[in-house]
Amino acid sequence: MSTNASSQIIRTGSGARFVIYTILALFCLYYLLPLYVMVVNSLKPLSEIQAGGMMALPGEWTLDPWKSAWSTAQIGVAATGLKPYFLNSILMVVPAVAISTVLGALNGYVLTKWRFRGDTIVFGLLLFGCFIPFQMVLIPMARMLGLMGLAGTVPGLIFVHLVYGIGFSTLYFRNYYEQFPTELVRAAMIDGAGFFTIFYRIMLPSSGPIAVVCIIWQFTNIWNDFLFGASFSDFDSQPMTVALNNLVQSSTGVKEYNVHFAGAIMAALPTLLVYIVAGRYFVRGLMAGSVKG
Amino acid sequence: MTITTTRHRAGDDWLRNALPKLVLSPSFAMVLIFVYGFILFTFYLSFTDSRILPSYGLVGWENYTKLFSVRAWGIAVDNVLIFGSLYIVICCALGLMLAILLDQQIRAEGFIRTIYLYPMALSFIVTGTAWKWFLDPGIGLQAVVRSWGWESFTFEWIKDSDMAIYTIVIAAVWQTSGFVMAMFLAGLRGIDNEVLKAAQIDGASNWALYRRIVIPQLRPAFMSAFVVLAHMAIKSYDLIIALTGGGPGTATELPATFMYSYTFTRNQMGIGAASATIMLMSIAAIMVPYIWSELREKK
Numbered sequence: 001m002s003t004n005a006s007s008q009i010i011r012t013g014s015g016a017r018f019v020i021y022t023i024l025a026l027f028c029l030y031y032l033l034p035l036y037v038m039v040v041n042s043l044k045p046l047s048e049i050q051a052g053g054m055m056a057l058p059g060e061w062t063l064d065p066w067k068s069a070w071s072t073a074q075i076g077v078a079a080t081g082l083k084p085y086f087l088n089s090i091l092m093v094v095p096a097v098a099i100s101t102v103l104g105a106l107n108g109y110v111l112t113k114w115r116f117r118g119d120t121i122v123f124g125l126l127l128f129g130c131f132i133p134f135q136m137v138l139i140p141m142a143r144m145l146g147l148m149g150l151a152g153t154v155p156g157l158i159f160v161h162l163v164y165g166i167g168f169s170t171l172y173f174r175n176y177y178e179q180f181p182t183e184l185v186r187a188a189m190i191d192g193a194g195f196f197t198i199f200y201r202i203m204l205p206s207s208g209p210i211a212v213v214c215i216i217w218q219f220t221n222i223w224n225d226f227l228f229g230a231s232f233s234d235f236d237s238q239p240m241t242v243a244l245n246n247l248v249q250s251s252t253g254v255k256e257y258n259v260h261f262a263g264a265i266m267a268a269l270p271t272l273l274v275y276i277v278a279g280r281y282f283v284r285g286l287m288a289g290s291v292k293g
Numbered sequence: 294m295t296i297t298t299t300r301h302r303a304g305d306d307w308l309r310n311a312l313p314k315l316v317l318s319p320s321f322a323m324v325l326i327f328v329y330g331f332i333l334f335t336f337y338l339s340f341t342d343s344r345i346l347p348s349y350g351l352v353g354w355e356n357y358t359k360l361f362s363v364r365a366w367g368i369a370v371d372n373v374l375i376f377g378s379l380y381i382v383i384c385c386a387l388g389l390m391l392a393i394l395l396d397q398q399i400r401a402e403g404f405i406r407t408i409y410l411y412p413m414a415l416s417f418i419v420t421g422t423a424w425k426w427f428l429d430p431g432i433g434l435q436a437v438v439r440s441w442g443w444e445s446f447t448f449e450w451i452k453d454s455d456m457a458i459y460t461i462v463i464a465a466v467w468q469t470s471g472f473v474m475a476m477f478l479a480g481l482r483g484i485d486n487e488v489l490k491a492a493q494i495d496g497a498s499n500w501a502l503y504r505r506i507v508i509p510q511l512r513p514a515f516m517s518a519f520v521v522l523a524h525m526a527i528k529s530y531d532l533i534i535a536l537t538g539g540g541p542g543t544a545t546e547l548p549a550t551f552m553y554s555y556t557f558t559r560n561q562m563g564i565g566a567a568s569a570t571i572m573l574m575s576i577a578a579i580m581v582p583y584i585w586s587e588l589r590e591k592k
């Protein structure tokens with residue numbers, strides 16, 4: 001983001017600045033409140049929460065809710081904790097992100113440097129596919145996965161996320177490659193370089209930033225997905241979000257809020273870590289997905 | 294010799310011309326089948342007597358007339374209008390306010406931005422879980438305030454059929470308003486300072502500068518925010534499942550939860566397909582003009 005704030009022109013007095021800082025700080029508290037609630041309550045015994053101490057720091061610090069959420073809590077019919085579902089999510093996310101990013105890069109390259117008649121329409125069709133309500137594809141996809149023998153499996157989920165992730169990855173690479181000087185590509189063509197040589201030697205080496213943006217976006221989206229996971233997985237292939245929901249909504253026994261909070265943090269941790277480490281790229285991805293360009 | 298080389302070259306040329314399209318074609322084919330083919334399939338199902346499984350006996354508009362006579366769908370449509378409009382208006386107001394405040398050469402701006410935006414990285418299931426228990430009268434806000442000594446404090450929206458939809462607004466605004474702030478901030482940073490200078494020399498107040506010059510120039514950012522938020526509101530599903538499960542009763546039913554329960558638990562696939570079609574139509578009404586204008590500007 002550039003630094004030419006309009007405030008270089010618009011000046012505010014010191015009283016006004018005090019008010020501004022106070023408001024900004026209050027909103028920091030507002031955004032951090034649920035995170036505080038989750039962390040603090042995942043580290044205290046259930047009795048302290050039941051006694052109305054949700055906002056207080058733990059009287060007695062304990063890691064038991066974390067251990068329970070990870071390896072012994074009742075999820076659906078099995079008391080396995082969230083561990084197997086965390087692994088499912090990783091098994092699902094890694095291939096889906098890798099393949100959709102590679103395809104997106106190739107598509108973006110074709111759509112900008114090897115233009116053909118109708119390429120804008122092709123791109124428009126790919127793009128609209130990102131925004132459809134997925135309720136519109138749930139019924140046929142369930143049948144299609146059944147026909148392909150992938151119903152209720154992790155590969156089935158990988159396939160679904162790949163299909164509906166291509167639009168966004170193509171969008172990122174297309175908009176990025178559009179800024180890339182076409183003269184360089186022309187010159188390489190005249191020198192006799194072929195389609196893939198140009199891609200490997202000229203396009204890829206300068207694609208680092210957009211690849212990071214795309215990977216982070218796809219990772220966050222696919223990790224956080226719930227609808228496809230809930231629709232197309234069985235008990236042994238459920239992703240983390242679905243398992244967390246089962247844990248929280250289970251109506252049997254005492255509600256172990258502290259375990260729920262620990263589980264919620266586990267489900268949030270991977271995407272949160274990515275955001276903290278590479279937030280700049282995450283925001284760029286968000287903006288490119290909405291403001292485009 | 295000469296003949297073979299020309300033939301060879303012709304093959305090369307063909308490959309050279311076709312290769313880019315060949316590379317693009319698997320993706321394009323996938324999208325054609327799994328997006329557009331599936332849309333047509335579901336659209337077709339909405340005119341059939343499908344129940345548990347797809348079935349192909351045509352029944353005309355029957356599913357649509359049934360859909361609009363079902364009480365749950367009426368509730369879902371009312372809810373998405375209430376939720377959608379509050380969600381969009383509050384997110385835009387809050388986002389604009391925070392963006393303007395953050396644009397005053399604030400120290401630690403990057404740090405504050407990071408805090409405002411992190412909810413966007415979370416799953417709606419996580420957000421829903423956190424707010425579900427925070428708003429729960431038994432252990433959350435109400436219990437806490439009472440334990441602090443305000444015995445009569447009551448906040449039971451999440452258990453109240455008339456108010457539960459507003460708890461969805463609370464959680465959804467928390468998750469997305471930081472993102473809207475970032476969109477407006479990017480818009481503010483793109484504004485030409487020369488006009489501002491001129492207006493200031495003419496003696497305009499800060500308030501007038503923002504109202505007359507800055508905010509009108511944020512029109513594109515408002516457009517983008519509206520499109521993104523409206524489309525998220527119509528698609529909202531995860532958050533409702535995690536926060537209220539559509540309840541109490543059917544008080545927080547939205548089109549997405551309606552479609553899922555009618556199709557997969559109530560075995561009314563024809564009606565489910567009809568509701569999905571309505572959802573698609575409303576999103577298309579927002580997205581198609583937007584994508585169209587974006588792509589035309591690019592040319």
